[in-house]
Amino acid sequence: MRATVTKFLLVPVLMLFLTVSRADDAVVLVTGSEGPLSDISSLDTRKAYLGIAVPVGDNTLRPFRRGKDERLNLIFLQSVIAMSRRSYERRLLSMMLKFGTPRPVEVDSHEELVERLSKNRYGIAYMWKADADADARVKIIRVLWQER
């Protein structure tokens, strides 16, 4: 009985601890540190990730996605794209099926993502602010989401 009560008490305490530990979390939009991009609006970010071409001079924004980080992707879809994961994937599939529009390339690791951004001067990606701060090969364009 006592063990059960302890478990019930531990769960909310643990959740509170996790919430507090992530109070400084933020998701940022980044590009390669050598790239020419300096300011991309939230609207253009949303367009680029929805398969709508966003011109920058004579070039087009090239969005990259980060796979294997469920929380990061969930935050990005909710706060920037404003769609459920299924609706978003269907939208990208539909654009590809109808017009051959390329889907944002999805990469599995931070290292691969940074490599892609280094090679694509007009490439953009989203990542945790802590990861961006720790890597000199990327620069932050804007904060997309901040834990309150």
Add this chain to the structure above:
Amino acid sequence: MTHIRRAQSADWQLSVRLCALLLLIVLASHQVARAESQHDVLAFLSIEGFDMFSASDPELEGFDGRATADFLYTYNSDRFRVLAEYIWSDTESELERMQAAWVVDEKTTLWFGRFHTISNYWTTEYHHGQYMQTSISRPGLEEWEDESGPMPSHITGAWLEHEFSLREQSALNVGLSAGIAPKFEGQHLQPFDVLNPTSGHDLAVSTRFVYRPDVFSNNQVGMTISHNDIAVVSASSPELSDLSSITQTTVGLFTNWSWRDWRFASNFVYFDVDLAYTSGEVDDQFFLGYVQAEYAATDDWTVFARTEFGDGEDGSTYLRLLPAVIAHRQMLGVRWDFADSHGLTLEIADTSRQGDDFEHDHFKELRFQWSAVFP
């Protein structure tokens, strides 16, 4: 036999040349813009079973099944795009689309090749991606040519698409296409075969206007206009023996609108068909349409219904040439989406098929399907 071998050899050579040309184009553009190029492949898979019941005609009854794999390949570089779609099933194996585009700017694309005609709303929305459409069946109005569809589905030619940006993220898309139309052979339209370019086809011209109040959503209303000169293979059927050509003009209004958990899709098409018989011309006018409503009961479950109807279609001389065309259908269905990209669907329908002469074939349909997309 020698003639057949020669023809097969010529087809094979032409096929090899077309593939080599495509490969060269892709490789050349890949070299020009190596850093920006991107290849994508999708596979739409489905397995479907359908049963037909008829109290009036036992010959219509029967169970059948179909397994289908639809492969989509796209290549993109800065100003160049390739799209190819190949469908394989136990009843057909066909290169559905093979098109290349010059991306003039971010708002304008000029396509060349074989593509699905822009005047068919459903076709240009879902193509052969069975997983993408909520229902299993397509409306009879939007059926493929070899399924007795009344309008051309495949055009070989050029297609210009431009988007005009309007206020507050709304847009007007304008499309214009011109190319080689299908011909009428046997009991259905037969699209132009790029491997047999001397097969005798005429011209098809289409235009489409689509207004989207918000480019971030799929809501849209649109209008299509098409004019198709359809050559007739008179020797292919006794019904066509004294018919030399068909001129078809269509005007359609379509919409796709979502509101909260509801989605509505509809298309209404007016047909003006001139049939040139040796004894004189027949002017045939009729109207076909459908409305499909969908309700997302939960994130995974969708209930849907569709009604298909017409006016003047029962006495249409043109539709009499298409005995398998679906003239009326009242359909109900339910779909379960699971595991990210899989769907299970069940559909029941009360259906009327055109049939021979002016007598419709009446039957009930039961369909079930698994569909998915990979990766």
